[in-house]
Amino acid sequence: MKRKTHVYIFGIGSGIGEGLYRRFESEKKPETQVFGFSRKGTKDLSTFSIREEGTYHWDAKNPTHFQTFQNKLKECYAKETKDLVSPVSAVVYFALGDGVFGPIEDLLDSDLRAHLELNVESLIKLSRVFAPILPTLDASTFVFLGSTAGKQGFPESVAYCASKHAVLGISRALREEWKPFGTKVVHVSLGAVATEIWDTRPAFDKKDMISISDISEYLWSISHLPKSIFVDDLSITPKKGIL
Numbered sequence: 001m002k003r004k005t006h007v008y009i010f011g012i013g014s015g016i017g018e019g020l021y022r023r024f025e026s027e028k029k030p031e032t033q034v035f036g037f038s039r040k041g042t043k044d045l046s047t048f049s050i051r052e053e054g055t056y057h058w059d060a061k062n063p064t065h066f067q068t069f070q071n072k073l074k075e076c077y078a079k080e081t082k083d084l085v086s087p088v089s090a091v092v093y094f095a096l097g098d099g100v101f102g103p104i105e106d107l108l109d110s111d112l113r114a115h116l117e118l119n120v121e122s123l124i125k126l127s128r129v130f131a132p133i134l135p136t137l138d139a140s141t142f143v144f145l146g147s148t149a150g151k152q153g154f155p156e157s158v159a160y161c162a163s164k165h166a167v168l169g170i171s172r173a174l175r176e177e178w179k180p181f182g183t184k185v186v187h188v189s190l191g192a193v194a195t196e197i198w199d200t201r202p203a204f205d206k207k208d209m210i211s212i213s214d215i216s217e218y219l220w221s222i223s224h225l226p227k228s229i230f231v232d233d234l235s236i237t238p239k240k241g242i243l
Contacts, residue, residue, distance in 0.1 A: 003087040003138060005032045006050055007223065010058070010126060011096030013038035016145065016193060019216035020093060021055075038096075048072040060096055060122040061114070070129040077133045087138035091223045092130060094123050094144050100159040112159055119163035123170055134181040141184040143222055144171040148191050148237065168233075175232070184230050186222055190215070191237030210238045 007024055011017035021036045028034070033050065037058035045056050045068050058065050097119045100111050123144065134140055149157060150164030171187035178185060194209040218236065225231065 003031065003089050005223070006088065006090045007032060007034045008037070008090065008092045009034070010037045010060075010092075010094050012036035012055060013040040015095070016190075016212060016215055016219070017093070017095030019212040020095060020219050023213075023216040023220045045069060046072070048076070050076045060118050066125050066129060073129060074132060077136055088136075089139040089141075090130070090133075090137055091141045092126075092143065093219065094126065094142070096122060097145070097163070102156050104156075104158050107159060115159050116163060116166075119160075120166045120170075123167065127170070127174055131178075134178060134183055137181075139182050139184075139227060140178075141186065141223065141225070142171075142174065142178075143186045143188060143219065144168075145219075146171070146187050146189050148189055148235070151189060171233075184225070186231050187233045188219065188222075189233060189235040191235075208238055208240050210236065 009017055009021050009024070012021040017036075017038065021034065024032070024034045033053050035048075035050075035053060036055040038055065039057065039059050041055040041057035043052070043054050043056045045058055045065055048056055048069065049072070058069065098115060100107070100115045127142070130140075130142075144167050146167040147160075147164040149161045150166075150168040153161050168187055168189075171185050174183075175185035190210075192209040193215050194207075194211055215236070222231070222234075
């Protein structure tokens with residue numbers, strides 16, 4: 001009996017999230033359903049159903065969206081497990097986030113709050129939303145997209161480094177907390193990927209970076225790991241290493 005897989009990708013509005021969503025869509029299988037979430041989503045979040053694939057409008061800075069999604073998710077899986085005819089697993093990618101760069105003396109309180117809300121708080125809140133349904137699933141995989149800035153420091157990047165260190169901490173904590181459910185928690189330490197985050201930093205050349213299509217292919221492959229293999233922390237860099 002083939003396992004049904006529900007794929008959730010948060011942050012599909014641009015960059016890596018968008019590329020990853022397209023990669024899953026390019027190779028659809030009957031047993032796989034893909035759901036994308038971003039402010040550019042076309043479906044209203046209040047209509048979310050695990051039987052309705054597509055992109056849903058979701059804003060990480062809107063508190064009601066977390067509650068709405070939590071209610072719909074619990075409702076959907078409560079109904080699904082009553083008449084379960086095949087195992088169901090979930091693969092969740094957290095690809096949302098932004099960057100704040102510049103000397104620390106120029107860092108505004110408003111920018112710091114917004115950055116940490118998106119890069120850190122939203123990941124914790126989303127993880128909390130999924131936690132109650134983990135016991136009902138056959139297996140799950142959560143992929144947290146971190147950065148080399150989560151393991152070392154870079155000048156004029158104090159907020160960004162702080163948030164990415166936090167992503168590593170979140171993934172390590174949840175890996176231990178969710179072990180009883182057989183849930184895989186994978187942290188991916190990404191080197192420079194040619195996304196729009198670099199558009200305001202002309203000192204860096206996107207030609208030296210990993211392409212979005214290549215990193216999307218790699219991240220997609222994580223969803224196909226054999227059931228017995230648990231990956232802890234993956235480090236990915238472009239050819240030149242850390243730029």
